[in-house]
Amino acid sequence: MARTFWVGGNWKMNGSVAAIKDLTAQFNAGSASSDVEVVIGAPYVYVPLLADSLRKDWAVAGENCYVKASGAFTGEISPEMLKDVGAKWVILGHSERRSILKESDEFIAEKVVKAIEAGLKVVLCVGELLEEREAGVTQAVVNRQLDAVVKAIKEADWASVVIAYEPVWAIGTGKVATPDQAQEVHAAIREYLRSAVSAKVAEETRIAYGGSVNAKNCKEAAQKPDVDGFLVGGASLKPEFLDIVNATN
Numbered sequence: 001m002a003r004t005f006w007v008g009g010n011w012k013m014n015g016s017v018a019a020i021k022d023l024t025a026q027f028n029a030g031s032a033s034s035d036v037e038v039v040i041g042a043p044y045v046y047v048p049l050l051a052d053s054l055r056k057d058w059a060v061a062g063e064n065c066y067v068k069a070s071g072a073f074t075g076e077i078s079p080e081m082l083k084d085v086g087a088k089w090v091i092l093g094h095s096e097r098r099s100i101l102k103e104s105d106e107f108i109a110e111k112v113v114k115a116i117e118a119g120l121k122v123v124l125c126v127g128e129l130l131e132e133r134e135a136g137v138t139q140a141v142v143n144r145q146l147d148a149v150v151k152a153i154k155e156a157d158w159a160s161v162v163i164a165y166e167p168v169w170a171i172g173t174g175k176v177a178t179p180d181q182a183q184e185v186h187a188a189i190r191e192y193l194r195s196a197v198s199a200k201v202a203e204e205t206r207i208a209y210g211g212s213v214n215a216k217n218c219k220e221a222a223q224k225p226d227v228d229g230f231l232v233g234g235a236s237l238k239p240e241f242l243d244i245v246n247a248t249n
Contacts, residue, residue, distance in 0.1 A: 003204065004035065004036070005228060005229050005247075006038075006229035007037070007039075007208075007229050007230050007232065007245045008091075008229070008231045008236075009038075009039070009041060009237075009241055010041045010232065010233050011040070011041060011236060011237060013043060015043060015046050017046075017049060020050060020053070023239075024050065024054050024055075025053075026239045026242075027055060028055045030239070031242070032246065037059075037229075038245055039058065039059045039089045039123070040054065040058060040061065040236065041060075041061035041063045041089070041090075042060065042061070042062075043063060044062060044063070044082075047062055047082065048085040052086065059087075059088040060086055060088060061090055061091055061123065062077065062090045063094070064077070064090070064094075064097060064111075065079045065081075065090050066079075066114075067110045067111055067114045068114070078114075078118070079114055079117075082118075083119055087120065088120065088121060089121045089122070089123060090115050090122055091164075092111050092123065093108040093111075093124050093125040093145065094125045095125060095127055095171060099129075105145050105147070106148050108124075108145075108149070109148035109149045109151070109152040109153075112124060112153060112161070113152050116157050116160050116161075120160075121160045121161070121162070122160060122162070124146075124149060124161050124162070124163050124164065125210070126142045126145040126146060126189075127142065127145075127167045127168050127171075127210075129141075129168045139185065139188050139192075142188075142189060143192050146163070146189070146193075147196070149161075150197055155198055155200075162205075162206045162208055163189060163206070163208070164208045164209075164210045164231040165185055166211050170211030170212050171210070172212065172234065173212060177211060179221040179223075179224050179227070180224075182209045183225070183227060186209070189226075190202045193205055206228035207226060207228050208227075208231050209229075209231070210230060210231030212233070213230045213244060214232075214234075214235045214240065215235065215243035215244055218247040
């Protein structure tokens with residue numbers, strides 16, 4: 001089956017009411033390929049504004065969620081809450097949460113379960129540190145991160161997951177995995193899914209690349225057979241995000 005190209009934006013801890021209104025106006029006025037699925041992740045506090053103002057053929061994501069629907073968890077946000085204010089997706093397992101906030105593979109997998117149960121789709125981020133790439137253990141690290149999720153969710157749940165491969169050494173550094181490096185890891189992830197889950201899940205699950213993606217470097221990677229899209233950081237805060245959305249044109 002042909003996998004629908006997927007492009008996500010991750011605004012991280014950036015934005016303001018004025019900036020979001022300005023940026024969404026530019027996105028809404030721009031020309032975007034109709035055969036690409038587009039999702040933008042915003043800080044919790046701006047999800048309602050973004051959901052209300054963003055073009056309706058694009059969707060909104062939260063950038064994290066907790067593992068409970070409600071309760072005495074001061075400062076946390078549930079997947080049900082995200083959905084209630086207009087989010088359809090949530091980004092989980094981002095390297096900044098793994099490394100800075102010390103979230104474990106198992107905790108991230110628990111979040112994936114709860115998000116899917118609440119009716120959200122999930123962007124599941126995986127990726128290796130520079131020292132892990134240099135040690136030749138990239139695939140072992142990525143497989144370990146995926147393994148926790150494979151053990152936690154049902155085969156049918158993979159229809160609600162996009163995997164985002166983001167080599168940590170390429171996030172926000174200006175360094176980018178070459179299209180061949182991205183293809184190599186994406187193909188290995190697909191092979192892992194084939195053996196760990198099923199051939200159907202391997203064939204149908206979209207695997208996006210993230211890590212200093214911009215309008216200049218996205219075209220070549222978009223042509224690789226196992227690169228099914230992009231998760232975009234800094235460039236998603238600029239009008240050039242539209243060029244990345246149109247990378248397959």
